[in-house]
Amino acid sequence: MxxxxxxxxxxxxxxxxxxxxxxxxxxxxxxxxxxxxxxxxxxxxxxxxxxxxxxxxxxxxxxxxxxxxxxxxxxxxxxxxxxxxxxxxxxxxxxxxxxxxxxxxxxxxxxxxxxxxxxxxxxxxxxxxxxxxxxxxxxxxxxxxxxxxxxxxxxxxxxxxxxxxxxxxxxxxxxxxxxxxxxxxxxxxxxxxxxxxxxxxxxIDEAFSSLTPAPPVSAAELCCIARLSGQKGLPLLIEAAAKLRARDIPFHLTLVGDGEMRAEIEAAIVARGLADAVTITGYLDAAGVRQRLLAARAMVLPSFAEGLPVVIMEALALRVPVVTTAIAGIPELVDAACGWVVPAGSVEALVEAMAAALAADPAQLRDMGEVGRGRVLARHxxxxxxxxxxxxxxx
The missing domain is CATH 3.40.50.2000 (Glycogen Phosphorylase B;)
Incomplete structure (x- = not known):
């Protein structure tokens, strides 16, 4: 054919x-x-x-x-x-x-x-x-x-x-x-x-599904893999990061991606005094994305509109839990067993979920990662x- x-x-x-x-x-x-x-x-x-x-x-x-x-x-x-x-x-x-x-x-x-x-x-x-x-x-x-x-x-x-x-x-x-x-x-x-x-x-790419399991990350590191565009909710993520800082919760957030909102997001990071806590890498190849995900204890994606993001599948395949929003096809893959699902547009709920991810102990992260990986291997x-x-x- x-x-x-x-x-x-x-x-x-x-x-x-x-x-x-x-x-x-x-x-x-x-x-x-x-x-x-x-x-x-x-x-x-x-x-x-x-x-x-x-x-x-x-x-x-x-x-x-x-x-x-x-x-x-x-x-x-x-x-x-x-x-x-x-x-x-x-x-x-x-x-x-x-x-x-x-x-x-x-x-x-x-x-x-x-x-x-x-x-x-x-x-x-x-x-x-x-x-x-x-x-x-x-x-x-x-x-x-x-x-x-x-x-x-x-x-x-x-x-x-x-x-x-x-x-x-x-x-x-x-x-x-x-x-x-x-x-x-x-x-x-x-x-x-x-x-x-x-x-x-x-x-997902076989390189994500075939990697040897790694222990959960102990560092207070979060990452977001996304195109820097309006539908991804990134200004809300920067606001949530500022609220975490105001609560004296230690963290570092890496944004992997690029797009039309990059200058606006960079300005928001500086305006909120987060230059030492939030880094934008630009686009990375698949190996670079895997490296950033494996260095994080959770992947955060606070989208306003989606289909079903492949990056969520990639994170879960690497046993990295996710913080994301209850929209479109996302709840078909993510629930409390493998992540934190919050209402889209709620900065308060996003802050609480990010704080919970940062506070989770290694055993909880490991169990959530295993559930997520199992689902991805079965469906994606x-x-x-x-x-x-x-x-x-x-x-």
């Missing part, structure tokens, strides 16, 4: 779970072509991500002439399909002229991509936003069945605006990464379509989940 994967940007620092899924699908005997709409991240700290560069074809790296020529040839060769796809592209814009223009560009991309899928029996997109739109248009142009994986929270913030029901309606299958995610898809489909909604969970094995995805493609 030959399958094509389509992602908005691939490879990317935050999309390593897609790389692992592709590897699992290939291990199950499926040939996978890789397509990225936009050029990959300029900086890829992980060697495994860099290895994907020569295997990936970037649509917008093609010349404008090549893209427009593909659209013209498609329109002349298959006028009926082209007009149908054009109507669908405009329909997905939901009556918004600027968005309609963007979807016409998606149609041009789809015309080019459809001509590169010889022998492909399934096109699979990650994310229900523009990759799913392009995949749907490829299907309308060529008849090649498509599926897509919905992660959240973007798709759930405005499902009507991205015409999620239409994308689901034409898809052969739609995958969610959690039961919560599937329930949100059920909201936007009729019960007779629920059978096509599947759960395929993200998987990348190879097993890739094989499950391959079976769905074959079905």
């Amino acid at each position: 030959r399958v094509a994967y389509l992602v908005n940007r691939y490879p990317a620092v935050s999309h390593s779970f897609i790389r692992r899924e592709i590897a699992g699908v290939e291990a199950a005997g499926v040939e996978v072509l890789r397509f990225s709409i936009r050029p990959p991240d300029a900086s890829l700290p992980d060697a495994a991500d860099r290895a994907e560069l020569p295997r990936t074809i970037v649509i917008l790296a093609q010349s404008k002439a090549a893209l427009l020529a593909a659209a013209l040839v498609t329109a002349l060769a298959r006028p009926g399909r082209f007009l149908g796809a054009m109507a669908a592209a405009i329909g997905m814009a939901q009556g918004r002229p600027k968005i309609a223009l963007r979807h016409i560009i998606y149609l041009v991309e789809a015309c080019w991509l459809a001509r590169r899928l010889d022998g492909v029996t399934r096109l699979h997109a990650h994310f229900g936003t523009n990759p799913a739109a392009v995949a749907r248009l490829v299907y309308l142009l060529s008849g090649i069945p498509y599926s897509f994986t919905v992660h959240g929270p973007e798709e759930f913030d405005a499902p009507g605006a991205i015409d999620l029901p239409a994308k689901i309606g034409d898809a052969a299958q739609v995958m969610a990464i959690s039961d919560f995610g599937r329930s949100q898809l059920m909201r936007w489909t009729k019960p007779d379509q629920w059978e096509k909604l599947k759960v395929v969970r993200c998987g 094995d990348a190879r097993a989940n890739g094989a499950a995805m391959a079976a769905l493609f074959r079905a």
Whole structure:
């Protein structure tokens, strides 16, 4: 079987779970072509991500002439399909002229991509936003069945605006990464379509699951692995750190990641007098992330909106308990047996949970870590989940 994967940007620092899924699908005997709409991240700290560069074809790296020529040839060769796809592209814009223009560009991309899928029996997109739109248009142009994986929270913030029901309606299958995610898809489909909604969970890198157990950390060290963006709740984390300092609770917090809020977060750290207690490392490769997690007694992620963060799986696989929020798919993996789950947006609850993590004795941390690791190994094995995805493609 030959399958094509389509992602908005691939490879990317935050999309390593897609790389692992592709590897699992290939291990199950499926040939996978890789397509990225936009050029990959300029900086890829992980060697495994860099290895994907020569295997990936970037649509917008093609010349404008090549893209427009593909659209013209498609329109002349298959006028009926082209007009149908054009109507669908405009329909997905939901009556918004600027968005309609963007979807016409998606149609041009789809015309080019459809001509590169010889022998492909399934096109699979990650994310229900523009990759799913392009995949749907490829299907309308060529008849090649498509599926897509919905992660959240973007798709759930405005499902009507991205015409999620239409994308689901034409898809052969739609995958969610959690039961919560599937329930949100059920909201936007009729019960007779629920059978096509599947759960395929993200998987962790084998380097996280195969490490020899390490004793719990005695130092007052916490870490947060996150993109420095609004949905991760990091300003709240800095406020909580200031409250810990005010209570004379010793700690050090390391933020691993980068993003559009870095300058704002750095300013908050300085303004609250936390320069000696909070460190930002920027992006690290997988080995660097493992090192930071293993140096911490708990990983903290106070997100406001999520799907189900892979970094929580990685921390638990390393037997590191987590402090996180009761949102989206997180409670399917984390509860009091392996972490501290707090209401999103509550700085008071976050402070108490962080204080409890800092006060926990080694035996408690060890027991929590073992529970978390067991759950991750049972549910988030990348190879097993890739094989499950391959079976769905074959079905």
